[in-house]
Amino acid sequence: MGEHFATQSVHFSTQDKQKIESKVTPIYQTTAFKFKDLEDIEKFYQGDKDYLYSRVGNPNTDELGAAVALLEHADAGVAASSGLAAILIGVLSLAKAGDHVIASKDIYGGTYELFTTELDDFGIEVSFVDFTDHQAIVSAITNKTTLIYSESITNPLLRVEDIETIAKLAKQYQLKTMIDNTFATPYLIQPLDLGIDLVVHSATKYLGGHSDVTAGVVVGDQESIEKVKRKAINLGTTLSPFEAWLACRGLKTLDVRMERQVRNARKLADALAANPAVGCVYYPSHASEKGNGAIVTIDLTGFCDTATFFKGLDWVKIVPTLAGVETSVSYPQTTSHRALSLEVQEQLGITDGLVRISVGIESIDDIIRVFTKAIERAKL
Ligand SMILES: Cc1ncc(COP(=O)(O)O)c(C=O)c1O
Structure with a gap:
């Protein structure tokens, strides 16, 4: 190991002497692996x-x-x-x-x-x-x-x-x-x-x-x-x-997260489709036997003021991403699809009232309530 402080303070690893069998895979936070010769x-x-x-x-x-x-x-x-x-x-x-x-x-x-x-x-x-x-x-x-x-x-x-x-x-x-x-x-x-x-x-x-x-x-x-x-x-x-x-x-929790998120999304899509202040609900109907995903996209154009809707979302986070365990919303026009010209956005249906909802694992009653309230506040 060396005799001096400067050497010992670097070469102290006991790794080679131990027989560790950790339950989960350890993090191999190393840039390289060593060789005997x-x-x-x-x-x-x-x-x-x-x-x-x-x-x-x-x-x-x-x-x-x-x-x-x-x-x-x-x-x-x-x-x-x-x-x-x-x-x-x-x-x-x-x-x-x-x-x-x-x-x-x-x-x-x-x-x-x-x-x-x-x-x-x-x-x-x-x-x-x-x-x-x-x-x-x-x-x-x-x-x-x-x-x-x-x-x-x-x-x-x-x-x-x-x-x-x-x-x-x-x-x-x-x-x-x-x-x-x-x-x-x-x-x-x-x-x-x-x-x-x-x-x-x-x-x-x-x-x-x-x-x-x-x-x-x-x-x-x-x-x-x-x-x-x-x-x-x-x-x-x-x-x-x-x-x-x-x-x-x-x-490791993908299966259980998806099960809950897909179920919640289905219920939220149904509730939003029944809301007369939502212009259009995009939610697939035949993606798979296990359901149709956990994203619900809505178009509020002509029915709600989009900026007011975003301000009324209470605990739902506004983020330019999706798929976490927390319900969140994003605004494709100025984030994920910003690179597309207005003309291409229009052709695809990415309007200024389009909101992408990533449905999380929370109680579906709370999720429906928060969106219903935000829509109520923003409706024209
Ligand atoms: C469908 C899809 N593919 C790829 C990406 C890019 O992934 P990342 O941000 O991890 O580079 C995204 C990001 O939002 C996405 O939505």
């Missing part, structure tokens, strides 16, 4: 040792990738530093400079911005198409097209994608498919079972579930995930061990 390093490259350097691989980030893979019926998964990072490495594993991607028009604004700005710099062209029109998808295919991209339940208008048809169509033209399953989660929909090649998540949302971790995951078959992992390593989009650990902790 040079031969030991070679063992890593021969596949006989698992870890070298945390950007390349870490037990916590690997655990998150493997856990989501298990829930999504995938062979393997890669964790990333955010949902957007996961989308980037997923897309770059399936499209390179000169290739063409067809994406649904009504995707998350941040993904839209990534596709319209950064992918262009990578030499990848993206066409945005109305995915309710399958013929329009076929018409958009060129000899450069490699990938079709959409969301299982779209943000913020909650259109349920016809995943099976899209997967079949893509196979017919030898194209790859990628689905963002953030809103549905594998609790509701498992896109790989429907023929999709890669599934991506913003684990910042339901997988983490507590609004305290920013993370992403890509899952798919072994060969595809190896390519995604290479992108993650080379582009440095790796997730930190602590964030991965937090996401894994959140994931």
